Amino acid sequence: MQLLAVGLNHTTAPVSLREQLAFAPEQLGQAVTAARAWFERIDPRGGDEAAILSTCNRTELYAASHGVNPLDAGAHFLADFHKLNYGELRPHLYMLPQHDAVRHTFRVASGLDSMVLGETQILGQIKDAIRTAEEVGGLGTYLHQLFQRSFSVAKEVRSTTEIGAHSVSMAAAAVRLSQRIFDKISEQNVLFIGAGEMIELCATHFAAQNPKSITIANRTMERGEQLAHRFGAKAMRLADLQDRLQHYDIVISCTASSLPLIGLGMVERAIKARRHKPMFMVDLAVPRDIEPEVGRLSDVFLYTVDDLGKVVQTGMENRQAAVAQAEAIIETRVQSFMHWIDDRAVVPVIQSLQESGEALRQMELERARKMLAKGEDIDAVLEALSKGLTAKFMHGPQQALHRAQGDERAQLATLLPQMFRGRR
Secondary structure, three states, X not given: OEEEEEEEEOOOOXXXXXXXXXXXXXXXXXXXXXXXXXXXXXXXXXXXXXXXEEOOOEEEEXXXXXXXXXXXXXXXXXXXXXXXXXXXXXXXXXXXXXXXXXXXXXXXXXXXXOOOOOOOHHHHHHHHHHHHHHHOOOOOHHHHHHHHHHHHHHHHHHHHOOOOOOOOOHHHHHHHHHHHHOOOHHHOEEEEXXXXXXXXXXXXXXXXXXXXXXXXXXXXXXXXXXXXXXXXXXXXXXXXHHHHHHHOOEEEEOOOOOOOOEOHHHHHHHHHHOOOOOEEEXXXXXXXXXXXXXXXXXXXXXXXXXXXXHHHXXXXXXXXXXXXXXHHHHHHHHHHHHHHHHHHHXXXXXXXXXXXXXXXXXXXXXXXXXXXXXXXXXXXXXXXXXHHHHHHHHHHHHHHHHHOOHHHHHHHHHHHHHHOOOOO
């Protein structure tokens, strides 16, 4: 079985491509099943494993496959599933085999590969992805072990290093950027679109600035009202967005919609109704919630998740010591996992040896029973049983030693005495 990770992230692809490769939450189960079938077409032995992680910053396929060149197969699967041109997608993909795939998984889980260094949200996203893969039968021995170990590594990194210290979150970056447009957040009306974890985090940061008002727009009023209650805010339906957008100075959107919720025409009408008073908008969704053309309007300041990422990178040099410490921990755990994989590789050999040994034992046991049935002396039977077992177990190694030549014979001459040395 070959472990692999294939995908792209915020460092290899712009948001315009990431949104094309993103999987909607309701697609993930189907996609994992499709990925397993894709690998099994390459190698009919089956047993292939797959899991897919899709966030605003990355889309990654993790797999364990018997097939020849599974990395290329994984890359083609991503292109085929989303009906993208493989030649155009390939330059943005990383294709990581075995050792590199394990290291990458541990780094992602530990927050070292995130736009916000050391952020913890990714760990919950990985757990959700693994839960989905498990529900549709995507996990087997290899991926299950890989992700369980990644969770342990992440915990160790966060508890023994300061990797998350002084990190600037996306939410904090959004507040910082809005303060460049508006001197006082306390005089602005803020609208949050969506009610997920990222919106909740953003609402927490903006609420600390005591804005004039906060509104939560969500598809389901119940969830929107729950979040609004936490911040003393109002809730509204997404369907009302078109008529009410003009009332908000700051708009933060992050939903799982596959299509934009806010189009150019909607914002143009809102700006006209606002008499061209500036509007600050942040689109944290992938695929995007706000049409990119909105950013061309002179009275709109539109930022994407990538724009906020650049703000977040400020002060990175202060955390390099913690990064080095975390990388050292990860490297040690990678080596440990690779040893486990090597051990797994000899399991079939051990099973074969045990089966062969059992067949020889049964053969000699049957012979001893026949001797006893004829009334032969029990000591003589035991003597014959022990000699028979010894002769049969030694036959193979002796024949191998006789047939071997040169370096192979020298290696066998060293190894065989160690293998058959009795316990003392």
